[in-house]
Amino acid sequence: MNEGEVIRVERGNILYLVVPCYNEEEVLPRTAEVMKKKIAKLVGEGMVSPQSKIMFVNDGSRDNTWKIIYDLCNSDPVYSGLCFSRNYGHQSAILAGMMASRPHADMVVTIDADLQQDIEALDRFIECYQNGCEVVYGIRNDRNTDGFFKKMTANAFYKLMHLLGCKVMSNHADYRLLSKRALDALAEYREVNLFLRGLIPTMGFASDVVYFDVKEREAGVSKYTFSKMLKLATDGITSMSTRPIQLITMLGFAVCLFSVGMIIYCLVDWAMGKNIPGYTTSLVISLLMGGLTLFSLGIVGEYVGKIYLEAKARPRYIVQSFIWKKGKELENNENLEKTHNSEKIDDL
Numbered sequence: 001m002n003e004g005e006v007i008r009v010e011r012g013n014i015l016y017l018v019v020p021c022y023n024e025e026e027v028l029p030r031t032a033e034v035m036k037k038k039i040a041k042l043v044g045e046g047m048v049s050p051q052s053k054i055m056f057v058n059d060g061s062r063d064n065t066w067k068i069i070y071d072l073c074n075s076d077p078v079y080s081g082l083c084f085s086r087n088y089g090h091q092s093a094i095l096a097g098m099m100a101s102r103p104h105a106d107m108v109v110t111i112d113a114d115l116q117q118d119i120e121a122l123d124r125f126i127e128c129y130q131n132g133c134e135v136v137y138g139i140r141n142d143r144n145t146d147g148f149f150k151k152m153t154a155n156a157f158y159k160l161m162h163l164l165g166c167k168v169m170s171n172h173a174d175y176r177l178l179s180k181r182a183l184d185a186l187a188e189y190r191e192v193n194l195f196l197r198g199l200i201p202t203m204g205f206a207s208d209v210v211y212f213d214v215k216e217r218e219a220g221v222s223k224y225t226f227s228k229m230l231k232l233a234t235d236g237i238t239s240m241s242t243r244p245i246q247l248i249t250m251l252g253f254a255v256c257l258f259s260v261g262m263i264i265y266c267l268v269d270w271a272m273g274k275n276i277p278g279y280t281t282s283l284v285i286s287l288l289m290g291g292l293t294l295f296s297l298g299i300v301g302e303y304v305g306k307i308y309l310e311a312k313a314r315p316r317y318i319v320q321s322f323i324w325k326k327g328k329e330l331e332n333n334e335n336l337e338k339t340h341n342s343e344k345i346d347d348l
Contacts, residue, residue, distance in 0.1 A: 012106030015052040018097030022059040057097040060087030077325040088317040091194040118212040134205035138175030167201040
């Protein structure tokens, strides 16, 4: 071996696709078919192990999503399923799938069930992983498939996050690969208020990006409503940055300086015997100060609320059922290893 020559060590290649699902009965059969074919192709090319699986996470769906997942798991060992006791949210579903996959997988890729994220990009994800990356981010090339309002709010969100000092990848929507090493590190994080897009970059592992084109949704409609996007944005800001509180402090200081100036101005006018216009000025200042005070209290209240939730240390989610098929025998695993303190496995 020549001096300075780099030896590439082949890494473990058991891949688990983690697919969060919420009311996806319309698209799920098609999704399962496409993902199964992709896994088979990767296995045939030697890129991933035959032990690779597709794990669907049912986030408290109200339709037949879990029944479809259950039937898929019975039909083929490539599928596995995890079902929440109720709806806990997209971020919790992703985390649960990754933590359930951790004992078995060498790498995990999280991908949405609607097939908008290009599954053909998996080859490049795996190449980056084999080249030594512990985290690989999927970045969309554009937002042409989004409506005007969603495109505008998404761009504003990323700009705001960067302004507040948060390390967030622009146009990255939870399509990513994590190695087993990264999963082990992520399991050490105990936040109840999850914002994985901001949390994972803080781990500091070697990473790369893969760019992909977003496709039209295969079936159904998006379940990510404006209220959910707003909650995600609020969670992201309050869990990753304290700059809003710092801005309130700076605003309070500026208002104090302004108030001192106004007091001096009024005293000088009074000493000179001038009439001090009262009603309009007082009303405007009172309304302005009242609005700023309530707004500031609201921001501080968000942080206090997050502290309250963290202090209670309630489970981030509860798993009602977990299906993992080995060979020809379907196992209802009632004693799944508790990879972190928020999992609970019950009978189907």
